[in-house]
Amino acid sequence: MVIRLGSFEGGREVLSEERKSFSDLNPATGEVLAEVEEATKEDVDRVVKIAQGGFKRWSKIPVAQRSALIHRLADYLESRSEELAEMETRDTGKPLTLSKSLDIPRSIFNFRFFADYAKTLGTEAFQSDDQAINYALRRPVGVAGLISPWNLPLLLLTWKVAPAIAAGNSCVIKPAELTPLTAYELARAAQEVGLPEGVINVVNGFGPQSAGEFLVAHPNVDLISLTGETSTGKAVMANAASTLKRVSFELGGKNPLIVFADCDFDEMIETTVRSSFVNQGEVCLCGSRVYVEEPIFDKFVDAIKARAEALVVGDPFDPKTQMGALISKEHKERVAGFVERAVVDGAKVVTGGGTPRTLTKGNFFEPTIIVDVKSGCEIVTEEVFGPVITVEPFRSEEEVIAKANDTRYGLAATFWTSNLRRAHRMAAQLEAGVIWINTWFYRDLRTPFGGMKQSGIGREGGVHSFEFYTELSNVCIKL
Ligand code: NAD
Numbered sequence: 001m002v003i004r005l006g007s008f009e010g011g012r013e014v015l016s017e018e019r020k021s022f023s024d025l026n027p028a029t030g031e032v033l034a035e036v037e038e039a040t041k042e043d044v045d046r047v048v049k050i051a052q053g054g055f056k057r058w059s060k061i062p063v064a065q066r067s068a069l070i071h072r073l074a075d076y077l078e079s080r081s082e083e084l085a086e087m088e089t090r091d092t093g094k095p096l097t098l099s100k101s102l103d104i105p106r107s108i109f110n111f112r113f114f115a116d117y118a119k120t121l122g123t124e125a126f127q128s129d130d131q132a133i134n135y136a137l138r139r140p141v142g143v144a145g146l147i148s149p150w151n152l153p154l155l156l157l158t159w160k161v162a163p164a165i166a167a168g169n170s171c172v173i174k175p176a177e178l179t180p181l182t183a184y185e186l187a188r189a190a191q192e193v194g195l196p197e198g199v200i201n202v203v204n205g206f207g208p209q210s211a212g213e214f215l216v217a218h219p220n221v222d223l224i225s226l227t228g229e230t231s232t233g234k235a236v237m238a239n240a241a242s243t244l245k246r247v248s249f250e251l252g253g254k255n256p257l258i259v260f261a262d263c264d265f266d267e268m269i270e271t272t273v274r275s276s277f278v279n280q281g282e283v284c285l286c287g288s289r290v291y292v293e294e295p296i297f298d299k300f301v302d303a304i305k306a307r308a309e310a311l312v313v314g315d316p317f318d319p320k321t322q323m324g325a326l327i328s329k330e331h332k333e334r335v336a337g338f339v340e341r342a343v344v345d346g347a348k349v350v351t352g353g354g355t356p357r358t359l360t361k362g363n364f365f366e367p368t369i370i371v372d373v374k375s376g377c378e379i380v381t382e383e384v385f386g387p388v389i390t391v392e393p394f395r396s397e398e399e400v401i402a403k404a405n406d407t408r409y410g411l412a413a414t415f416w417t418s419n420l421r422r423a424h425r426m427a428a429q430l431e432a433g434v435i436w437i438n439t440w441f442y443r444d445l446r447t448p449f450g451g452m453k454q455s456g457i458g459r460e461g462g463v464h465s466f467e468f469y470t471e472l473s474n475v476c477i478k479l
Contacts, residue, residue: 005180005204006037008187010050011197019043024180027093028316028325028362036180039203044214047172047201048221051143054170054198059140061196063118063168070115070166072193074108080189081108084182088154089316091179093325093363094279096317103155107182110158113445114465118166121466130479137473140168141246142222144469145215147207147236148183149228150176150327151282151385156250157183160225163465165199172221173202174212176228178327180204207232219243225468226250227284229383230409230454237457248458248468250284251451252383253411255432256404257287258394261296263416263438269300273307275414275440277367280323281387285412285434285441289380290391291400297393301371304391305351308367313356325363326386332363335386339368342379342390348372352387381407397422405431410452414440433459 005024006015019037026033039047058066077084084107085099094103123136144164148157153175164171175183183202190200205211216224216239226236227250240247257275259268275287292300316324326332339353352368368388373380380390394400404413413432417423423437433451436442443449446462458468 002032003034004037005034005184007039007043007047007204008184008200008202009047009198010054010201011191013188022177024091024178025328026090027327028364030362033090034181036177036204038205039211039214041214044172044203044211044218047203048143048215048218050198051170051172051201052198052220054196054201055140055142055168057196058165058170058199059168061168066166066168067115067119069193069195070111070162073190073195074111074115076189076193077104077108077111077186081105084154084185086317087181087185088179089324091181092150092153093316093327095321095324097319097321098279103152107154107158110155110162110445114162114166117446117462117466118163121463121470123472132476132478134474134476137475138466138470139473141469141471142169143220144169144171145174145218145221145224146171147174147212147215147224147226147228148176150179151279151284153179154182154186156227157186159460160227161186161200163460164225164469165195167466167469169222169469170199171201172215173200174205174215175202177204177206208235212236213239216240217242221245223247223468225460233454233456246468248450248460249456250449250460251411251454251456252385252409253284253451253455254289254381254383254407254409255285255287255412255414256407256430257290257440258400258404258413258415258426259290259292259296259300260415260417260419260422261293262418264418265296265299265303267438268416269303269307271440272304273311276304276389277308277311277323277387278441280326280365281367281389282327282385283441284385287412287414287440288384288389289404290389291394291403292391294393294395297391301350301369301391304389305369308351308369311367313364313366314359323367323387326365327363329363331386332365335365335384335388338379338382338384338386339370339388342370342373342377345374345377345379346372347374347377347379347390350391375403383409397426401426401429405429408454411455412436412451
């Protein structure tokens, strides 16, 4: 059944046959899941006004009560986690096992984590000799515009919504046009558990000259948190400038993954298969540029090739499936284009590079490993955002650090070694906001998360999220 999605505003769904609409497709089957109404500028104006009302009500509620309501929301989402996981899988094409083990439980945990953290937030105080005492007052900012991508739709959205509302803000969400289902369900759930009207609102549509842009430019939207491509960050920053609103950006990456010969090889291979191909390689943190110390280069390529070829690609609802479909036909063509041009540039495809033989329907693409890449060629410099890695040998620490940092991105870097002194040396020299040593994707939500260089602005996680979603006023009292 094709459902219709409009906007969710003031605690209710608003549908209008007069709005233009677009189709939301299942990437694995091409089936139409929903007809989605594109919000107009007038729609966004109305929803922002409603969110301003929501902010007035919500920000006055004591933090312990807000926290309890957010926990109630988490409980409710948990009671519906099977259904939400299936919805996320239909919308994204990712394996159901992943939606069940990662997307939905982590989304729920985001709410619990920030609801608890909000209750512990403090501020600073300074005594200025015998002249004055200063203390800081913390308060929510207002209406938060939250713009999310399609790869981990609910997980990355709740990473924004949870701290925003725990701090007392209201929000207007603009989910990715390719994956609007779970954001809408979240707004419905908030209503169901009794969050005040207008605290969580949703508008649907695209970015430029559509709902995304209208939200960013809106004078009564007080902040924008965006996760998306680096080029989108640039457009949003320019558009936000006229109202000088604060921005937090989690953007693209081209993350290095470095393997030293002294690492625990089996553990490294196990994790590297995941860091290369999980979620079809559509994770901003995936290690797409792999550098392997020369003595174990051939051993590494043989092992990762065998593991990639053993991955089960196919029906996302089959429990044996390890890789599902790419998000759209256009994205699959984009990924295939990168591989084709790399080959023209002289690179060699060790495995993969095309559509799996038995999967001609849906946007499936094989796990792909590429070697013999020329330095500076496109496949090494541009974000592919698919199940494609390049593997290059290196001889020294200095050489690999220079290669790893030779990028305009700086999101994540991973390396594998058993040499403790080298580990600290490397960590201090790699230009990335997130550094993993002998692990990948391990996250403690209290830690700062975000990118250097063109991978983002600001940090999220723990107190860093609250620094963004709150304002501080210093109060100075003369003694
Ligand atoms: P995208 O930039 O195309 O879209 C992201 C969101 O921004 C969507 O909701 C889109 O409609 C909206 N948007 C696009 N242009 C806009 C504009 N001009 N004004 C306002 N909104 C606009 O990104 P995507 O294709 O959905 O996601 C993939 C990208 O996201 C990759 O580059 C990936 O690395 C990045 N990403 C980063 C992180 C991180 O934490 N750093 C996490 C996940 C994804």
